[in-house]
Amino acid sequence: MTTAAPLLPPAEWRDFLALTKPRVMTLVVFTGLCGMLAAPVPIHPVIGFAAILCIALGAGAAGALNQWYEADIDAIMRRTQKRPLPGGRMDRQSALHFGVGLSAFSVLFMGFAVNLVAAAILAVSILFYVFVYTVWLKRRTPQNIVIGGAAGAFPPLIGWAAATGDVALLPVLLFLLVFLWTPPHFWALALFVKIDYANAGVPMLPVVAGERVTRTQIGLYTIPMAAAAVLPWPLGLTGPIYGVAATLLTAWFALLAVRVATRTTHVDDAMKPEKALFKYSILYLFATFGALVLDRWFA
Numbered sequence: 527m528t529t530a531a532p533l534l535p536p537a538e539w540r541d542f543l544a545l546t547k548p549r550v551m552t553l554v555v556f557t558g559l560c561g562m563l564a565a566p567v568p569i570h571p572v573i574g575f576a577a578i579l580c581i582a583l584g585a586g587a588a589g590a591l592n593q594w595y596e597a598d599i600d601a602i603m604r605r606t607q608k609r610p611l612p613g614g615r616m617d618r619q620s621a622l623h624f625g626v627g628l629s630a631f632s633v634l635f636m637g638f639a640v641n642l643v644a645a646a647i648l649a650v651s652i653l654f655y656v657f658v659y660t661v662w663l664k665r666r667t668p669q670n671i672v673i674g675g676a677a678g679a680f681p682p683l684i685g686w687a688a689a690t691g692d693v694a695l696l697p698v699l700l701f702l703l704v705f706l707w708t709p710p711h712f713w714a715l716a717l718f719v720k721i722d723y724a725n726a727g728v729p730m731l732p733v734v735a736g737e738r739v740t741r742t743q744i745g746l747y748t749i750p751m752a753a754a755a756v757l758p759w760p761l762g763l764t765g766p767i768y769g770v771a772a773t774l775l776t777a778w779f780a781l782l783a784v785r786v787a788t789r790t791t792h793v794d795d796a797m798k799p800e801k802a803l804f805k806y807s808i809l810y811l812f813a814t815f816g817a818l819v820l821d822r823w824f825a
């Protein structure tokens with residue numbers, strides 16, 4: 527016997543937009559754009575625009591499928607309670623159709639309008655975010671964001687592949703930079719929204735291993751992240767504009783990370799250093815990728 531789904535009014539465009547996690551996607555798309563602009567061969571502006579559009583649509587589609595699958599835990603967490611599905615403004619089937627349709631469209635359009643390598647990597651990132659991170663790992667292990675976080679690191683590779691039809695050492699280092707940046711980015715936030723994840727039964731690191739371990743892990747991941755950020759310069763893959771900017775930006779990141787790593791939380795602590803690291807992590811990635819493009823233009 528099936529139970530009738532409650533009748534909901536048609537979702538508004540704003541709700542479909544919210545399904546794509548637009549704020550997070552701005553950085554995802556920016557890293558893709560910078561990967562494209564850092565490539566040694568110029569891309570035709572129309573093809574370049576199509577590639578960026580496909581990254582945005584693919585990432586948005588992945589976000590929609592993530593929200594389709596996670597409506598139950600999103601309803602429990604304060605931060606996510608007002609999303610279109612837990613907020614009761616959209617039915618799950620609409621979210622599923624939107625996510626699957628947009629995923630297929632973004633990959634096919636990338637394949638036809640840009641090239642097959644970029645389309646293949648875009649497909650892998652969508653599948654990775656949905657199946658490896660959301661469905662498989664998120665509810666099972668605190669390593670969820672380390673492994674699953676790779677999904678968000680693919681866009682620089684996609685952008686580069688859109689321009690060159692290939693991958694190379696520089697975009698692989700950019701992949702590694704975002705991949706290794708993700709744990710400090712997320713765990714800094716998880717330290718101050720720990721209670722939400724605990725209530726929802728999501729095994730994020732501060733919930734299952736405690737704050738001390740999380741702080742140490744933030745410090746540890748910052749070391750290889752710093753190496754991935756700075757290495758393109760000594761390897762001769764970028765010039766000094768990127769080299770100096772990345773070194774300074776990364777030094778500040780490391781300082782904030784050390785402050786978080788070496789600290790103990792007190793009762794009623796406002797967690798200012800953790801919030802500072804989380805906020806700076808976003809600015810950091812924008813600025814480092816921006817510096818890469820400036821380096822290319824002014825070299």
Ligand code: HEM
Nearest residue numbers: 549550553554557605671674675678679704708712715808
């Ligand atoms: C598995 C990996 C990741 C996890 C679990 C994660 C988690 C989060 C969470 C929970 C927030 C809080 C804001 C919100 O409510 O959405 C956030 C913010 C943000 N994340 Fe991540 N993130 C991850 C990877 C990434 C990646 C790869 C990027 C981009 C390259 C990114 C970019 C951002 C940005 C720009 C914000 C700020 C959004 C705003 O202003 O509301 N994140 N992240």
Ligand SMILES: CC(C)=CCC/C(C)=C/CC/C(C)=C/COP(=O)(O)OP(=O)(O)O
Nearest residue numbers: 550581584585588592651652655677678681
């Ligand atoms: C190009 C392409 C397909 C990229 C997609 C990859 C992607 C969206 C990476 C960002 C990762 C992200 C938004 C994690 C949020 O974690 P969460 O889903 O656990 O956050 P939540 O608790 O806010 O839902």
